[in-house]
Amino acid sequence: MxxxxxxxxxxxxxxxxxxxxxxxxxxxxxxxxSLKRIFLIIGNKASTTEFNLNDLPSSGGRMDLICRFIAQTLFISHGIRRNSASIAILKGEPDPPKAVFAHGGKVRYMAPDERNIAGLLRKAVKYGGKEWKEVSPGIFSAKKGLNEVLEEISDFYMVYLREDGEDISHTLSISPKDKLAFILGDHVGVEKEDENLILRYAEKIVSVSPLSLQADQCVVLIHNFLDRLEFEEFEEKDKLKRI
Amino acid sequence: MxxxxxxxxxxxxxxxxxxxxxxxxxxxxxxxxSLKRIFLIIGNKASTTEFNLNDLPSSGGRMDLICRFIAQTLFISHGIRRNSASIAILKGEPDPPKAVFAHGGKVRYMAPDERNIAGLLRKAVKYGGKEWKEVSPGIFSAKKGLNEVLEEISDFYMVYLREDGEDISHTLSISPKDKLAFILGDHVGVEKEDENLILRYAEKIVSVSPLSLQADQCVVLIHNFLDRLEFEEFEEKDKLKRI
Known part of the structure; x- marks a missing residue:
């Protein structure tokens, strides 16, 4: 059964x-x-065991940042992006690495506040099995590192976010029609070893701002870039229908 | 003395x-x-007395949303926008309205996580005096409503964010050289009475996305729009110098 x-x-x-x-x-x-947009973050210090919900930055190893990242990948006003997902690679002590995958089309009981998402992550990091397990609706967890996860999502067109990358607004090769995966670092950045891995998969290196931004801010800008392209296409189609 | x-x-x-x-x-x-960019949010249910830090959405009257809004107005990666400020108009029970003003160039001991900012706001709402008081470094509080606050910032070029507004990316009248104030609603929106007030001051109504977004997401997009304009101007100047 x-x-x-x-x-x-x-x-x-x-x-x-x-x-x-x-x-x-x-x-x-x-x-x-069912996904069109995946956002993957590397949490260099993010806790791999139950952390204190009252102290996400320190006990959680900047779990606050991971929570905001997940919120921005999935939420809009009064709604959720059903074809988007977040993946967080947690590299903090005591049992790195672990991976958490949150599917916008499947999550339930998730609100955009940090404490709510942290509660779901806290449950997810308790699990230490080698293979993916749905630990709560739409939230999957596994004892996996960046290498394995990149391989699993390798059907997606992968884009690496780096400050010296090509300005996303000048990029013609990123289409909202494609299945896209964006890879970002946290406040620490991306370690050399991880970057070498990412560069094996990434087809494009882009930046989104002339300033150095937080990961969740990059997600908002990428979504907006794609939303605008999708909307233009929709408008174009609509015009054609009317002719 | x-x-x-x-x-x-x-x-x-x-x-x-x-x-x-x-x-x-x-x-x-x-x-x-010293400010160039002010972001004002109307917190229709936001608590005007000490709220529970472990329950920002409910006990705080969606104080989580106000905290994310403030974080996005002030923080970039490893830095703070010194010429930006947030104003939150708190209209929740038991003692509405109150206003909190956070100055990016003056705040100290602020981190971008919700709980940290909520702690500062909790201190701010304790104060009920009619005139502004600096309740912690860079955080000012007063028993004031939207009307009084709009009057106090009326030297700024005011822009009202509304979903049916002109697309900000097509707007030529918003220049990063000006002193700008952006007015936004929370999850409830903006009540008719408040909107009538805003429209007395606003010189422009804009939107930032084809989708309905959360207030903090709008802030990220507005900052990026202005950062890009400033950067282009900087690049132009740099080119002229080299000729």
Missing amino acids: DIIQLNSFKPTNEHTIVPRRIQFKQELKQELE | DIIQLNSFKPTNEHTIVPRRIQFKQELKQELE
């Missing part, structure tokens, strides 16, 4: 026993299908 | 006694001098 409940599972033979490990893997793959 | 400590006070006669009320008024006026 467990197997049937996983809606991603399509058995070729009713009697095949599928090990639990593979079920989770398939489940994440299916989650990616 | 008290009088000399107020650096805005310029006596014409050493022996003049200035009532305390006027001192505060002059102090705010001086604070405005």
Whole structure:
């Protein structure tokens, strides 16, 4: 009965026993299908065990920043971006790395305030299994690092955010029609080793501002850049219909 | 001695006694001098008494939203916008309205996480005096409503954010050289009575996105719009120097 409940599972033979490990893997793959925009942040100090909700910056290893990042990837006014997702790679003590994946189309009981999202993350980091597990609705957790996660989302057109990158507003190669994944660092930045990994996958390096901004601010600007492109396309189509 | 400590006070006669009320008024006026960008939000339900830091959305009357708004007006990565300020008009129970003013060039001990800013606001709403008082470094509080505050910042070029406004990216009349004040609503929006007041002062109605966004997201987009204009001007000047 467990197997049937996983809606991603399509058995070729009713009697095949599928090990639990593979079920989770398939489940994440299916989650990616409905997504158009993924935002991945590397939390260099972000806690990998239960942290204090009253002290996100210190006990959480700047978990406040991760919470704002997730909020900005998913929320608009009175609504949620159902085709967007966040991934946070948590590299803080005591058990790095861990990955948390939040799917805008699946999350429930999430509000945009830091404490609410921190509560969900606190639950997510408790889990230490190797494969993805949906720890609360729309929130998946796994003991995985950047390398594994980049490989799992490698069907997406990957864009690396760096201050010396090409201005996103001059970029012609990023289309809202594509499945896009944006990779960002936290307040510490991106360590050399992680950057080398990212550059293996990234097809583009862009920047969004002449100033050095916080990760969540970059997300707001990227969403707006894509929303405007989508809206223009929509308007164009609308004009064509009327001719 | 008290009088000399107020650096805005310029006596014409050493022996003049200035009532305390006027001192505060002059102090705010001086604070405005160094500012280029003010962002004002109307917190329709925001608490006007000490609220629970563990429950900003409910006990605070969506104080989480006000905190994110202030964070986005003032913070960039590893820095603060010294020529920007936030004003929050708090209209929630039990003692509405109150106003809180946070000056980017003067605030100390402020971090961008919601709980930190909420702590400063909690201190600010305790004060119920009619005139502005600096309740912690760079944070001023007063028992004032929208009308009085708009009058005090009326030297600024005022821009009202509304979803049906002109797209900011097509607007030619907003220049980063001007002293600008942007007026926004919270999750509830702007009540008719408040809007009528705003429209008396606003010289422009703009929107920033084809979607309905949260107030803090609008702030990020406005800052970016102005940062880009400032940077282009800087680049132009630099080119001219080199010719």
